[in-house]
Amino acid sequence: MERLTRIVCLLSLLGLAASSNEGALSLILQRMDRSADPCEDFQKFSSGKFLEVHEGENVYSLQNVAVQKYNEQLQELFDDLKDTNFIDESSVEEKVWQLYNTCSTAPKKTHSWKHYLQLVSPNLDLPWPQFTPRGGEWPQERFQWLVTLARLRRFGFKNFLIPMDLTTKSNDSSQLLISLGSHPIKTIPEVSDTEELLISLKVSREKAALLASNITDLESDLQKLAEEDNSLVQYMTTEEFEERTSISIGHYLEIVLGSSIDSGFELEVLQITYLEGLKNVIEKYDSEVVATHLVVGFIRYLKSMDGSESNGDPAMCAAAVGVLMQPASEFLYKNLHFGEEELQRNVEEVQRIFKIISNTFMARLADNRLNLTSAEVQHLQEKLSAMTVRVGNLPNVEDQRSFVTNFYSDLNLNTNLDYAEAQLKVLEHLNRKILEQLDRPIPRGKEFYLFHSQLNAATEGTFYETNNMIILPYLILQEPYFSPEMHDVFKLSYLGYLIAGEILIYYDPYYLSFDSLGNNSTLLGNFEEHQGYIDGISCLNRTETRAISYRVIDVLALELVYDSYFGKDSTLSKDQPCFFKVPLEQLFLLNFSQLLIGNYYGLGDPNDVSLHASVSNLKAFGETFSCPANATLNPPIRCTIW
Structure with missing residues (x-):
């Protein structure tokens, strides 16, 4: 019954x-x-x-289950692109396929963190300390921490020294400006974790232990400096910022933006007291320690992305592409799924x-x-x-394909099977697009x-x-x-x-x-x-x-x-x-x-x-x-x- x-x-x-x-x-x-x-x-x-x-x-949460299912659906979509003949090689489908295929088929050595660092140096003609030939001496006098920071920020690296974001003006939400400040380190990584990461880069165990200890001390000093700052949000020009902090923020921004700025460029500053003390904290430490801190931070940034360390696994590559090319992936998912x-x-x-x-x-x-x-x-x-x-x-426009195509029009992924090179190109392109928004107001009703x-x-x-x-x-x-x-x-x-x-x-x-x-x-x-x-x-x-x-x-x-x-x-x-x-x-x-x-x-x-x-x-x-x-x-x- x-x-x-x-x-x-x-x-x-x-x-x-x-x-x-x-x-x-x-x-x-x-x-x-x-x-x-x-x-x-x-x-x-x-x-x-x-x-x-x-x-x-x-999986360990419902959100995890949902992401896993979504990535499986993306993988099916990306795999289907394999047998598609693209009439237009500049199409969004072709570029998504290029990144997915490179991730899936490139030699494993191109997925290594050492290879990433070889492609992104701290400055022109200056290698990272970890790549100094045995018996050689790293030319630390040529290291400029602010320049290195700016070079890494071009790939979206949110560091612990000078975190930089886009925000809107408080009195005009259609206008964007750059916000600088500090993000206190909620949990400082264990010394042993930093040490093992350095060892994976072929740093000797003895040297890795010393550097890891010094890096942890630096991060503790940064955290303490940030936690002691109770200053309110302030607005100032780059010239005023430099006078108060002795940090050449104008030069930093020119490297990040890839264009010149004038001394009246407006900034939002979240924690000026922290920034006023930052240079003194950094100068307490040896240049090799500061450079290695940035190495470790940059690798952790890359490791935190979905699909990192995929080593050619198609499921992880689908997850990586879904994040790295989010607008394109969303467009394909929306229309094909x-x-x-x-x-x-x-x-x-x-x-x-x-x-x-x-x-x-x-x-x-x-x-x-x-x-x-x-x-x-x-x-x-x-x-x-x-x-x-x-x-x-995606913006609420009738022709979203044209929007996405235009968004990626200047992204050129060559046919080299080098995953680190491809990922860095995509990250640099993405962050360039983000920062280009500074030059135009946010359109009402058609926001992206x-x-x-x-x-x-x-x-x-x-x-x-x-x-x-x-x-x-x-x-x-x-x-x-x-x-x-x-x-x-x-x-x-x-x-x-x-x-x-x-x-x-x-x-x-x-x-x-x-x-x-x-x-x-x-x-x-x-x-x-x-x-x-x-x-x-x-x-x-x-x-x-x-x-x-x-x-x-x-x-x-x-x-x-x-x-x-x-x-x-x-x-x-x-x-x-x-x-x-x-x-x-x-x-x-x-x-x-x-x-x-x-x-x-x-x-x-x-x-x-x-x-x-x-x-x-x-x-x-x-x-x-x-x-x-x-x-x-x-x-x-x-x-x-x-």
Whole structure:
């Protein structure tokens, strides 16, 4: 009888929808560890068998699974290019194929880090210290750390000495400028790791140990200098910067940009006190130590990219090309993987979910629980009303092929089977394109956001305050995690949560004063002094966190998306599909938790901490899982801000 009921139930739905729902539900049920108490350890309960289910797949998170599947799809697309006769050798398909083929077939020696360093020297006619002939002496008097830094920055290397980014002007978001500052080293690499890297470059073990120790000391000094700097953002010309820091930043920028600049070139400076002390720190160390620090940093930069050390493996080469030629890969994936109708359905569903979430948040802003002024509430609502979401990073133009073709028109990949040479050409081309944006305003409505070279496939949305826009990567739009035909309980708890998190970024105190066009205003500049905000932060800080701003988003995003589905004003169907053995409320939370599997974390808390902070501040969680009053994840007091 139960089997008959199940068949009737499935027949009541479209076959495709049933398949999508069952696929998502099946994975959730397989990953659960029912021996765990959801009220004490929800991560273990919801996904404790994740590694067991995915044994042998070399994945540790849902995001990892999505990236792996996306890269497999890219590999299929790239392999299909092999048998294609390109009439136009300058086509984007031809250039993608050239890089993929070079990666897959070039001799392994061209993948070696030593070979990369041979192609990128610290200065003209100056080798790296590691390549000094035995018995010879490295001409350290010819080493200029700032010149070397600039030469490496042309390939997108974000170093620890003078990190450089593109940003928008605070009073005109259509204009870009260069931002300089410091990025404190969150975790200084172990001395042994640096030592082993140097040994792999054929540095003697004794010399490697000494250099690694000195490099670690240098990195510690840089970190200390950055952490002691509490200066505010400042705007100054290159001439003013040089007067304050004694660093010839104009010469540095001319090398990076490949063009001359005048002394009035405007800069955004994030930590001027750090930069004022930087030269003295560097000059404490031997030139060979500083040069080797840059060697190690550059190799780590290359190693951090998807598909690094592929050594010809086609799957890793597909991952590498997907990142190195992101605009081209996105164009091919969009047009070859999705049919036109399927793509349209996906995009429309993304827009619908975004509208549901933004409407819920709009109602919260109108409730004004923080007792803001009417002008402040209007400011916040206007930001939200103007916010948009887009799938993919390519600009919203009718002829995207022409855009991508023009983007790569000056990238010349020869037929030499030398992977390091090809990768460096692509990186240099990409970063030249990024910096060329300085010369023109960002076009409204047809934006192409490319502020830095991408190291890894994006697994979640990116918010650009420049034009008040969320950009979602195509890879999150794949089954079994998302399809337009799925039940809303899956779509809201997965994609809805990701979108809610991106919306809330623009409601962090730092961004509150920015208006709907990304320009700074005079409103809400003192929001952090508001008693309601202080109380909310104090409440959220009751459990330890690495970054309170991330904690706020973790908690509020779940609260917002749960309310969007189950709230009193929701018009979404709450009918329980008869083949869902799990109640919708539980299913929603179980599916959401898949985004926070394992202990991986970025700048925020480990995933288990983020997950437990989120569910413990959701009143419905304790009710849904019948948690006792003294359960760890069912506290008597719950925190919120908006």
